[in-house]
Amino acid sequence: MSDTPAVLAFDTFGTVVDWFTGISTAVARVLPDVDAGEFAMAWRARYAPSLARVEDGTEPWTGLDVLHRRNLVAELEQRDLRLDDETLDGLTMAWHRLPAWPEAPAALARLKERFIITPLSNGSVALLTHLAKHAGLPWDLIGGSDLWGHYKPAPETYLGLARMLEVEPGEVMMVAAHFHDLDAAQALGLQTAYIARPLEFGPFGNDTTPRPEHPLHCRDLDDLADRLLAAS
Amino acid sequence: MSDTPAVLAFDTFGTVVDWFTGISTAVARVLPDVDAGEFAMAWRARYAPSLARVEDGTEPWTGLDVLHRRNLVAELEQRDLRLDDETLDGLTMAWHRLPAWPEAPAALARLKERFIITPLSNGSVALLTHLAKHAGLPWDLIGGSDLWGHYKPAPETYLGLARMLEVEPGEVMMVAAHFHDLDAAQALGLQTAYIARPLEFGPFGNDTTPRPEHPLHCRDLDDLADRLLAAS
Numbered sequence: 495m496s497d498t499p500a501v502l503a504f505d506t507f508g509t510v511v512d513w514f515t516g517i518s519t520a521v522a523r524v525l526p527d528v529d530a531g532e533f534a535m536a537w538r539a540r541y542a543p544s545l546a547r548v549e550d551g552t553e554p555w556t557g558l559d560v561l562h563r564r565n566l567v568a569e570l571e572q573r574d575l576r577l578d579d580e581t582l583d584g585l586t587m588a589w590h591r592l593p594a595w596p597e598a599p600a601a602l603a604r605l606k607e608r609f610i611i612t613p614l615s616n617g618s619v620a621l622l623t624h625l626a627k628h629a630g631l632p633w634d635l636i637g638g639s640d641l642w643g644h645y646k647p648a649p650e651t652y653l654g655l656a657r658m659l660e661v662e663p664g665e666v667m668m669v670a671a672h673f674h675d676l677d678a679a680q681a682l683g684l685q686t687a688y689i690a691r692p693l694e695f696g697p698f699g700n701d702t703t704p705r706p707e708h709p710l711h712c713r714d715l716d717d718l719a720d721r722l723l724a725a726s
Numbered sequence: 727m728s729d730t731p732a733v734l735a736f737d738t739f740g741t742v743v744d745w746f747t748g749i750s751t752a753v754a755r756v757l758p759d760v761d762a763g764e765f766a767m768a769w770r771a772r773y774a775p776s777l778a779r780v781e782d783g784t785e786p787w788t789g790l791d792v793l794h795r796r797n798l799v800a801e802l803e804q805r806d807l808r809l810d811d812e813t814l815d816g817l818t819m820a821w822h823r824l825p826a827w828p829e830a831p832a833a834l835a836r837l838k839e840r841f842i843i844t845p846l847s848n849g850s851v852a853l854l855t856h857l858a859k860h861a862g863l864p865w866d867l868i869g870g871s872d873l874w875g876h877y878k879p880a881p882e883t884y885l886g887l888a889r890m891l892e893v894e895p896g897e898v899m900m901v902a903a904h905f906h907d908l909d910a911a912q913a914l915g916l917q918t919a920y921i922a923r924p925l926e927f928g929p930f931g932n933d934t935t936p937r938p939e940h941p942l943h944c945r946d947l948d949d950l951a952d953r954l955l956a957a958s
Contacts, residue, residue: 634855659851659855
């Protein structure tokens with residue numbers, strides 16, 4: 495294992511909070527006649543392309559709430575559905591009130607005793623602050639995308655966090671349930687830890703097969719805490 | 727009383743942590759022959775003018791650690807004293823390891839149940855993160871000066887925090903032991919709370935006479951918590 499990191503940077507949606515359950519529950523409440531899980535997946539599928547359009551310069555910096563709302567409207571339009579503005583706002587804000595994975599709050603509290611722990615997420619500082627209070631996530635600080643004006647996997651996010659905390663990239667460990675996030679972090683010199691979330695997409699399944707380039711492959715955040723606290 | 731705030735923004739040095747005790751103790755350790763309290767006061771007296779030189783454009787953005795170290799060297803030179811680089815670095819970093827005022831950690835934890843709590847300080851995010859871990863300050867997020875590239879009382883700091891948290895300035899309450907900080911916040915529409923710290927300067931005394939323009943005048947952070955939690 496590499497040197498003990500000073501900072502653990504956590505992807506949030508999927509890694510620390512269960513967005514699928516939170517969003518599909520919120521969808522079911524306002525769209526009782528649609529398959530809420532399938533709708534949540536379709537809404538989420540518009541996420542990465544909308545971030546990419548910001549990062550490739552097709553559009554200027556746009557915050558995640560605006561993108562979430564726009565993607566929601568687009569998904570509704572494709573299905574010939576409409577919701578009033580207030581309902582659209584409320585459903586968009588469901589991304590601020592997602593449930594933690596069950597072990598996450600206590601595991602983060604254990605890790606906080608030894609490491610600086612922060613989200614490194616595409617959510618805004620405001621969204622991540624609301625989410626932390628709602629879900630009981632004891633972050634030391636909030637690393638939101640508006641601090642860098644970039645979305646992962648842009649290098650400005652990973653390197654911006656290291657610079658802000660005045661550490662070398664190699665002193666930061668990126669913790670995520672997504673290999674593409676870890677790949678981008680590793681290419682910039684960060685350490686990586688993979689968290690298996692076989693239920694990230696609910697009944698739709700998720701391939702959590704280990705990849706040799708990310709040997710710290712954890713069952714969940716408790717497993718990560720057990721391993722890092724034993725090693726340090 | 728105004729509307730209940732959503733966010734409490736805390737000045738840190740003097741308001742939440744006891745810089746005088748922390749710094750004079752650190753000074754005494756490396757300069758046993760000087761009057762450590764008097765030296766701490768003289769070092770601190772160079773603080774506001776050095777921030778002002780950044781804000782008036784005399785010099786470009788410079789982080790607080792660099793200013794602290796430079797002011798330390800200047801104070802030593804004025805007294806024909808010298809310390810080696812390692813000792814200078816260590817003494818500069820004493821600002822990252824100050825003790826909390828005794829009631830602060832528990833009072834902040836009470837306030838966190840109801841409000842978003844953040845430092846709004848001239849320290850950097852890294853400094854404030856270290857300080858929070860050292861002193862047990864349970865912030866929701868870290869509002870450091872490097873986020874705005876400005877030092878209080880520049881408007882960019884107070885308004886930058888409100889914008890980052892996506893609230894109106896009037897939804898933020900500035901909490902400080904210094905009237906000049908509250909005056910600047912109030913002029914921009916923030917609510918204010920004064921915390922009396924008669925011992926901020928140790929034996930050198932501090933005038934904590936109430937001022938009518940800041941009617942929320944609290945004995946300490948417990949008193950603030952009692953009053954805000956009773957009102958909301």
